[in-house]
Amino acid sequence: xxxxxxxxxxxxxxxxxxxxxxxxxxxxxxxxxxxxxxxxxxxxxxxxxxxxxxxxxxxxxxxxxxxxxxxxxxxxxxxxxxxxxxxxxxxxxxxxxxxxxxxxxxxxxxxxxxxxxxxxxxx
Numbered sequence: 001x002x003x004x005x006x007x008x009x010x011x012x013x014x015x016x017x018x019x020x021x022x023x024x025x026x027x028x029x030x031x032x033x034x035x036x037x038x039x040x041x042x043x044x045x046x047x048x049x050x051x052x053x054x055x056x057x058x059x060x061x062x063x064x065x066x067x068x069x070x071x072x073x074x075x076x077x078x079x080x081x082x083x084x085x086x087x088x089x090x091x092x093x094x095x096x097x098x099x100x101x102x103x104x105x106x107x108x109x110x111x112x113x114x115x116x117x118x119x120x121x122x123x
Contacts, residue, residue: 037114041107048096049108057115063091066115075116081109 046055053059057066069075073083084105087095096105 037111038107041104041111044100044104044108045111048099049112052092053112057112066112067117069116069118075113077106077109077113080113081105084108 053064053066059065062068062070063072071079073079073088083093084100085095085097085102087093100108
């Protein structure tokens with residue numbers, strides 16, 4: 001192996017390692033956020049969300065999956081909270097504004113966003 005090829009290979013390995021570390025760190029933060037979630041929020045999720053979105057947010061139906069980084073109705077806290085609060089017309093997602101307090105909707109929005117896996121950690 002020439003010195004040039006060795007240097008290119010070494011640089012590629014270093015870049016791959018850095019990407020893997022960043023991906024695992026971000027994935028770990030998501031898991032840590034869920035582990036630190038308020039027990040009341042976890043209970044709300046289990047009661048109102050889990051039957052459609054699954055325990056870990058990884059529903060088989062793509063529109064219901066929180067882990068694939070694809071948010072059809074927006075990925076910001078405000079957009080996710082709006083989907084929970086107002087529902088999504090034309091889908092099975094019903095509004096929860098009459099069942100949950102605004103603080104509970106905000107907590108659920110943060111909780112489901114934490115299921116999202118970074119693009120590098122999907123597979």
